[in-house]
Amino acid sequence: MRAELLLKLSIIITLLHPLLAFGQGDSITMKLWDNGAPGFESRRNEPEKGDKYISDVHNPSITVYLPPKEKATGMAVVICPGGGHRMLVINSEGREPARYFNSLGIAAIVLKYRLARDTMSPYKITVHAPQDANRAMRLVRKNAAQWGIDANRIGIMGFSAGGEVVNMMAYAPGDGDLRATDAIKRLSAKPNFVILVYPGPLGVPKEVLPDAPPVFLVAANEDVCCSPPIIALLQAYRKAGASVEAHIYAKGNHAFNMGYRSPYQSLKAWPQRLTDWIVDNNYFKSATEVKK
Structure with missing residues (x-):
């Protein structure tokens, strides 16, 4: 009971003060490949540009935000920010959701993936971005024990274009070789669950299998671009009999992020619906705890 009370209190504090969950220094940054991305090793030392909006990603990486050890649940989420494959909205769709997850005792891993629509980019959306997401999932599993993460409770979250990246990797074969x-390639890249926030239309599977990872979907009905993918995924999951939860809000259009700055009360509260889903699916608990 005490643990549940503390969790509820933490959620309330986060909703009221989303920017106070942790300091920006509480992170670990790791390149996906030590010598640079395959085929583009020569570009590994080229600097990225921007802070809130990142461009020129040539050496993809993850930034790991771990919750306090006394609060850690063992659950983890890899976060793919959006930005139209031209940039990464790293603050509103990377660091802010990381803060939210950390407040719940969830490890958050923000991915910087290669951008196919960046200026003079040599990359392809359907090749290099999902390659980076797959590598990120495997890298988290490799370091799971060191970071206090349960390798069977690692999900992936995507906003907008980041949702397209998630769709392209989450529903494709991801077994390790x-x-x-390379020991990392031997590990599975399949997420244990998926969170999609107004995902773009690319990569939406026409059908999913009954054992598809459970998915949480959220978008605004006004979003002409990115509410249809939510509906398509909902229908595909229902047809397969796979686990799905969808929230389609009347107002809000695109890019409401974590809802903190939205003028609509329903969107301000959407992260609480995500938390409810996490609780309902027992992701805060290990398989042993669930069986008790």
Whole structure:
């Protein structure tokens, strides 16, 4: 009972003060490949541009935000910010959701993936961005024990274009290659659950399998671009009999982020619906705890 009370109190504090959950220094940054992305190793030392909006990502990386050890649940989420594949909205769709997850005892891993629509970009949306997301999932699993993460409770979250990246990797084969010389490639990249926030239309599967990862979907009905993918995924999941929860809000259009700055009360509260879903699916608990 005490643990549940503390969790509820933490959620309330986060909703009221979303920017106070942790300091920006409480993070670990790690490149996805030590020597640079395959085929683009020569670009690994080229600097990124921006702070709130990142461009020129040539050496993709993850930034790991861990919750306090006494609060950690073992759950983790890899976060893919949006930005139209031209940039990464790293603050509103990366650091802010990381703060929210940390407040709940969830490890948050923000991915900087390569951008196919950036100026003079040599990358392809359907190739390099999902390659980076797959590598990020495997890298988190490799370091799971060190970071206090349960390798069977690692999900992935995508906003807008980041949602497209998630769709392209989450519903594709992601088993590890046991013959690979790179130990990271031997690990599975399949997420244990998926969170999609106004995802773009690219990569939406026409059908999903019954064992597709449970998914949480959220968008505004006014969003002409990115509410249809939510509906398509909802229908595909229902047809397959797979686990799905969808929230379509009347107002808000696109890019409401974590809802903190939205003028609509329903969107300000949407993260609480996500928290409810996490609780209902027992993601705060290990498999052993669930069986008790």
